[in-house]
Amino acid sequence: MKNIILVGKPNSGKSLLFNQLTGLRQKVANFPGVTVELKSGQFGDYRLVDFPGTYSLKSLSRDEELAIEKLHEAMLSDATSLVVCNLDATRLERSLVFGLQVRDLAHKHNKGVVFSLNMIDEVQRFGHEIDTEKLSRDLGCAVYALSAKSLIGLHEFKLAIQDAAEHPEDFLPTIKADDESSVLQISRSLSKRYGLKADIVLKKQNRIDGFLLNNVLGGVMFFIIMFLLFQSIFTWASPLMDGVEMALGDMAAFVSNSLPDGIVNDFITDALFGGVGSFLVFVPQIMVLTFIIGLLEDSGYLARAALICHKPLSYFGLSGRSFIPYLSGHACAIPAIMAARTIESPRKRLITMMTIPLMSCSARLPVYALLIAVLIPDTQYLGGLLNLQGITFFILYFIGIVTALLVSVLLNKMTESDKDKADMPFILELPTYRLPHWKPLMHRVLTSGKQFIKRAGPVIFWVSVFIWVLGYFPESGELQSSYLAMIGHWIEPIFEPLGLDWRYGVAILVSFLAREVFVGALGTLFGIQGADENIAGLAANIQADGLTLGAGIGLMLFYVVALQCVATVATLKGETGSGKVAWGLFVGYGLLAYCMAWLAATFI
Amino acid sequence: MTLWEIKTKQTALIDGLDPTLVPAVMQRLTEMGFASGQSIQCLRRSPFKGPIVLQLGDCVYSLEQDIADRINVSMN
Numbered sequence: 039m040k041n042i043i044l045v046g047k048p049n050s051g052k053s054l055l056f057n058q059l060t061g062l063r064q065k066v067a068n069f070p071g072v073t074v075e076l077k078s079g080q081f082g083d084y085r086l087v088d089f090p091g092t093y094s095l096k097s098l099s100r101d102e103e104l105a106i107e108k109l110h111e112a113m114l115s116d117a118t119s120l121v122v123c124n125l126d127a128t129r130l131e132r133s134l135v136f137g138l139q140v141r142d143l144a145h146k147h148n149k150g151v152v153f154s155l156n157m158i159d160e161v162q163r164f165g166h167e168i169d170t171e172k173l174s175r176d177l178g179c180a181v182y183a184l185s186a187k188s189l190i191g192l193h194e195f196k197l198a199i200q201d202a203a204e205h206p207e208d209f210l211p212t213i214k215a216d217d218e219s220s221v222l223q224i225s226r227s228l229s230k231r232y233g234l235k236a237d238i239v240l241k242k243q244n245r246i247d248g249f250l251l252n253n254v255l256g257g258v259m260f261f262i263i264m265f266l267l268f269q270s271i272f273t274w275a276s277p278l279m280d281g282v283e284m285a286l287g288d289m290a291a292f293v294s295n296s297l298p299d300g301i302v303n304d305f306i307t308d309a310l311f312g313g314v315g316s317f318l319v320f321v322p323q324i325m326v327l328t329f330i331i332g333l334l335e336d337s338g339y340l341a342r343a344a345l346i347c348h349k350p351l352s353y354f355g356l357s358g359r360s361f362i363p364y365l366s367g368h369a370c371a372i373p374a375i376m377a378a379r380t381i382e383s384p385r386k387r388l389i390t391m392m393t394i395p396l397m398s399c400s401a402r403l404p405v406y407a408l409l410i411a412v413l414i415p416d417t418q419y420l421g422g423l424l425n426l427q428g429i430t431f432f433i434l435y436f437i438g439i440v441t442a443l444l445v446s447v448l449l450n451k452m453t454e455s456d457k458d459k460a461d462m463p464f465i466l467e468l469p470t471y472r473l474p475h476w477k478p479l480m481h482r483v484l485t486s487g488k489q490f491i492k493r494a495g496p497v498i499f500w501v502s503v504f505i506w507v508l509g510y511f512p513e514s515g516e517l518q519s520s521y522l523a524m525i526g527h528w529i530e531p532i533f534e535p536l537g538l539d540w541r542y543g544v545a546i547l548v549s550f551l552a553r554e555v556f557v558g559a560l561g562t563l564f565g566i567q568g569a570d571e572n573i574a575g576l577a578a579n580i581q582a583d584g585l586t587l588g589a590g591i592g593l594m595l596f597y598v599v600a601l602q603c604v605a606t607v608a609t610l611k612g613e614t615g616s617g618k619v620a621w622g623l624f625v626g627y628g629l630l631a632y633c634m635a636w637l638a639a640t641f642i
Numbered sequence: 643m644t645l646w647e648i649k650t651k652q653t654a655l656i657d658g659l660d661p662t663l664v665p666a667v668m669q670r671l672t673e674m675g676f677a678s679g680q681s682i683q684c685l686r687r688s689p690f691k692g693p694i695v696l697q698l699g700d701c702v703y704s705l706e707q708d709i710a711d712r713i714n715v716s717m718n
């Protein structure tokens with residue numbers, strides 16, 4: 039199958055266009071070694087490949103370097119039949135700088151090029167019109183005006199690229215041989231001739247910025263937005279979580295009643311529903327978090343957040359650009375570590391990557407949620423707007439962030455001597471505020487849930503089965519005399535100072551594979567013990583069993599700090615190019631976590 | 643004077659970039675439109691000498707002091 043490649047600068051609406059062209063069937067491929075994310079989808083008989091957005095064909099950050107390398111490769115490849123370059127019609131000058139570079143590159147490699155002039159709905163709203171025929175002639179390439187959002191011109195565009203992909207030789211760019219002017223000069227003069235006036239385009243954006251970047255109000259808004267983000271993980275997600283929990287509970291009861299008593303019944307209710315089920319409950323929460331981060335990103339707010347955070351973060355040796363990896367680290371450390379590639383300064387990038395694992399990722403959510411449900415009463419304040427459990431959640435996240443900042447300072451001090459002389463500066467474009475489109479957003483949300491299940495599900499399944507088998511035998515169902523209890527008692531001295539008995543010890547130990555295993559493991563353990571109780575109420579079981587407040591808080595702190603995720607260690611190793619850094623962090627954060635848990639258990 | 647010194651709402655003309663800038667940064671700034679003769683406006687400044695927000699052509703950019711200090715401008 040031949041490829042059509044889609045390029046464009048960031049915020050030109052490229053992702054939405056890609057979605058509209060391919061529908062929701064997409065594949066994200068991570069190229070081994072370099073892990074540049076290339077999304078691809080089916081378009082007619084072709085594979086449409088979405089390249090990461092770059093501003094220029096000359097790279098500034100590692101992210102761009104890899105994307106550009108891949109683009110050059112694709113240009114050389116025979117499998118590429120056509121290049122589609124997306125332009126933002128409201129910002130013609132900046133889009134054309136990149137567009138003309140792409141055109142020249144395609145010209146060099148004899149590839150056909152089609153330009154999509156996106157966001158034409160906004161141009162029309164300003165009462166302006168762009169003469170695409172003349173623009174086509176001036177560019178020496180086919181240009182199609184369209185809107186990926188309101189779908190104007192999309193049908194014609196689909197037909198056009200279908201045609202162009204079949205006959206690329208008719209779409210080779212023609213460049214006037216006598217044209218001596220630079221890419222910059224051409225794009226300036228073209229945008230003057232065809233584009234909108236800058237002031238008109240930027241008016242709305244500047245008005246909103248006047249509020250959101252205001253010295254006082256901007257800061258207040260920033261904190262309100264972040265606080266609401268964390269509150270909503272709890273409040274919005276909880277009806278969904280209750281739903282999943284109830285459905286699982288009913289299913290478990292049904293299966294358990296319709297099977298004869300015995301080992302099979304025990305296995306299904308304890309290992310499957312108790313272990314695997316108690317982790318499925320948290321999928322809605324992960325999806326809500328992804329939804330909000332996606333909303334902030336697509337609306338254009340994240341760039342402002344990076345700007346607001348730049349100065350404060352620079353005191354800790356970080357960049358404003360560290361903010362976005364940090365924030366997405368709250369969903370999952372792995373994409374966040376990769377997102378750190380957009381940080382231009384190599385040193386700040388390294389420090390950001392090393393501290394991302396301290397952000398409370400969604401795998402910790404199940405653990406926090408369980409422990410909070412056990413320890414913290416569900417008290418409401420301000421008529422239900424705030425609740426104590428939500429606040430505790432916020433505090434746990436906050437502790438992770440503060441620890442990350444302190445570690446950054448430390449790392450910064452340690453690497454002071456080899457400070458880059460040519461440290462890359464902070465340069466950021468502030469995009470227009472836009473209402474996000476539901477389609478790519480929903481796609482992202484669904485993918486996050488699916489990936490979470492796919493990544494963690496098998497591990498959790500096997501761990502649950504393994505623990506159940508060890509906990510069930512040799513005397514079917516007697517946990518106290520099981521193999522697991524023997525192992526547990528053997529490692530108990532490690533966890534005793536933390537005020538935790540052997541069952542927690544076992545759960546912590548297995549959760550070094552992946553944190554969310556903790557809940558499943560405890561679920562299995564408590565399930566075996568209370569064989570005929572309701573499996574859904576793990577929190578109630580633990581409460582009844584008596585976990586002290588100090589030990590419980592210690593346990594939470596342990597999970598805030600410890601790097602218990604094999605996949606993150608592997609990613610760190612890949613991205614930093616050093617196994618020493620990755621395993622050093624694993625051990626370092628582990629020890630720190632243990633100390634904090636010990637302090638809490640001893641002094642609370 | 644440098645870009646860092648212009649006040650909020652003031653407009654200036656770019657004279658040129660500091661030639662000692664790293665070539666990659668120089669190139670990027672030029673592509674973003676930081677070229678001699680271009681008019682540039684300061685939209686806002688952030689507290690505690692945080693990044694400055696600028697309008698240049700059809701885009702809004704934010705630059706930190708280190709870099710804004712190395713772009714020469716003149717008032718017209």
Ligand SMILES: Nc1nc2c(ncn2[C@@H]2O[C@H](COP(=O)(O)OP(=O)(O)O)[C@@H](O)[C@H]2O)c(=O)[nH]1
Pocket residue numbers: 046047048049050051052053054055091156157158159160184185186187188336337472473474475
């Ligand atoms: N009005 C309008 N908005 C659009 C159009 N295409 C994309 N957007 C919005 O522009 C924002 C950025 O789009 P996105 O696809 O994420 O840009 P990318 O960074 O180039 O991938 C999103 O909020 C989109 O919903 C369009 O044709 N018209």
